[in-house]
Amino acid sequence: MVIRVFWIQVVQNDFWHKEAVSQWAHTSIIKAKRGTIEDRNGSVLASDVPAYTVVVNPQVIAEKGIGEEVIKGLNKLLGKPEAELKKLVEAKDDEGNFLKNREIRNEGWKIDKELADKVRAFNKELEEKHNTLETGIGLITEQKRYYPKDSLAAHILGYTNRDGEAIMGLESYFDKQLQGTNGKLYYQSDGKGIKLPDSQDTYQPAVNGSDIKLTIDSTIQRYIEEAMQKAYDQYKPKSMTVIAADPNTMEILGLANMPTFNPNEFWKYAGDQENFLNHAIKSIYEPGSTFKIVTLAGAVQEDLFNADATFKSGSIRIKGYSQPLHDINRAGWGEISFLEGVKRSSNVAFVKLGFEMLGQDRLMKYIHDFGFEEKTGIDLPGEVSGRVTPQYSVEYATLAYGHGKVQVTPIEQLTAVAAIANGGKLLVPHVIKEISNPNTGEITVTEPEVVRQVITEESARETGSYLEQVVSDQNIGTGRHAYIEGYRVAGKTGTAIKVEGQDYVKSKVLVSFIGYAPVNDPKIAVIVIIDEPNVEVGGGTAAAPVFKEIVSQSLQYMGVPKTVVGSAASTKVTKTAVVQRSTPALTGKSVKEARELLLDQGYDFETVGSGTSVVSQYPEANTLLASGQRIYLLSQQGEQAAIPDLKGQSLRDALEVLNLLKVKISVEGEGYVTEQTVSTENGKKLVQLKLNPLNEYGENIPVAAAKDEAEDTGDSGG
Known part of the structure; x- marks a missing residue:
């Protein structure tokens, strides 16, 4: 006995120590979340969602004698042929014993919640009918990639297969950034797998994948x-x-x-690679x-x-x-x-x-x-x-x-x-x-x-x-x-x-x-x-x-206003016809109503503020508009209103809009706004405007070059 103990504890110590550690030491994988893919406006195009895999236990099903019911019920729900379900439900090992766990692939693999709920309801029916707590039908909760807009932008997004492997498109091209790195938890347990109170845990957190925003609208x-x-x-x-x-x-x-x-159903197109x-x-x-x-x-x-x-x-x-x-x-x-x-x-x-x-x-x-x-x-x-x-x-x-x-x-x-x-x-x-x-x-x-x-x-x-x-x-x-x-x-x-x-x-x-x-x-x-x-x-x-x-x-x-366009059939360059129109009355209307009216009638406009109704407008109602002049709709006033982009506007129009917003103004140069800077001075917003004249193409040019521009085009100035 002493010799045997010595042999096990000393001579074979390393071997038996490893065997013991393998039984009490465990590693639990913490899955990293794959990054989402969104369009330019934040609408989700690809994300991970819960998924459910249907499993059957042939041993339990045989004990309960409900094989035929299980086969017919799952055939109706999942669409898997009865002959294939029969092989799974009656699966045995080499010694003739019924197996305990079989996944139903592909029809029952990573199905959505709606179908999973129907499987649960079927399982409950069997439990009640046969007065049992176990029918041999179960669901494993997993994750799968989901594309909420179905085929929209499919050739850009690509897809991941049911094993989570990225196959094509951005899913494949940016797979490393999207997938992240799984975490791990090392812990110790007793013979039944229950974590020990004094377990020496080692925790390595998961690093989730990066999120991607596309330029796609x-x-x-x-x-x-x-x-x-x-x-x-x-x-x-x-x-x-x-x-x-x-x-x-x-x-x-x-x-x-x-x-x-x-x-979401990439496997249906496997026979025709032209689709991909x-x-x-x-x-x-x-x-x-x-x-x-x-x-x-x-x-x-x-x-x-x-x-x-x-x-x-x-x-x-x-x-x-x-x-x-x-x-x-x-x-x-x-x-x-x-x-x-x-x-x-x-x-x-x-x-x-x-x-x-x-x-x-x-x-x-x-x-x-x-x-x-x-x-x-x-x-x-x-x-x-x-x-x-x-x-x-x-x-x-x-x-x-x-x-x-x-x-x-x-x-x-x-x-x-x-x-x-x-x-x-x-x-x-x-x-x-x-x-x-x-x-x-x-x-x-x-x-x-x-x-x-x-x-x-x-x-x-x-x-x-x-x-x-x-x-x-x-x-x-x-x-x-x-x-x-x-x-x-x-x-x-x-x-x-x-x-x-x-x-x-x-x-x-x-x-x-x-x-x-x-x-x-x-x-x-x-x-x-x-x-x-x-x-x-x-x-x-x-x-x-x-x-x-x-x-x-x-x-x-995109809110691009229409213009009245003349025929170019006999001219070198198409020219926008000069049609002087007056500003419609918009104050008091909802922002949505005013926006639709201006878009429909082809006005250039910009909304300022996040309110739901127009509290003021510039120019005022019934004002004759110059060609290309913009209409500003204000739904908020005072310090809380954002400053609109005034680049390209005349000094007069810019000053009128800023005065409505009740902010301080600083002006440098003459002509049209080329730059604007917003800062705070003594607790009040200060908007600094830089201006330059325009050349013959409607483009801003430096003030110092304005004289040369006039001479080059034959203009005499004044």
């Missing part, structure tokens, strides 16, 4: 998907893609592809005439575009190539101006501009500068870059109008057109607005990132004026179906015949429209692509109406 995303669905049902294409962005920051406001999927493909960043295609925007911008920048100069339309020959290149109307329109060539989307016009005037080297330079041979850098996984590979003269000629040796991605095209809208700056597109760490409170904000200045602001503005006429000219403009009453729209259509092998197949086309609005103050840029519609249509007929529906709804939702 759920409302605009819904506008996009609803407009797409109508066209998808009508034309039954192979696929569709739409992207919308703020061209000034390249924040993506919405992005969608069809066909699509519901991330994010064409917006992963597919390349021959763009067709939307690519002409690059050629036009380059020609304008190089001062080569003369809107009034003429050329012979119809066809053009390239040296060394036997066949002529044609317009879509092979007979042409005779001798026409280059501006008409832009409106009609004449291939010949763009061959002359891009191939003959710009030349191969400069054309390629602008293509590169607009970002077509590199990834945009968007913060989504799997982006590819386009390819531009001309070798021969004729290939450079067709490149000028978007055909031949050029393939692009939708996001490349939208980023390039946004550079026209925002004054010539190529920006990096992004879908992440900010990432916040709930453990530290740290917030990382994505700031706009400029890649390069591609063309000057003046050239961008001029290019935009020509693109506006492609839409506003209701007689010959190819983009006329994108025209929106009350908003100035710039855009370009595209229709590209697809290639199979070495040949173009005329029955298979990709049609598109790309543009932005309002031209004078761009708020949104959108690209619409329809791949292989089932009928013979062009970009102007099929894609432009989708653009129109999305943009018109979005601009009204």
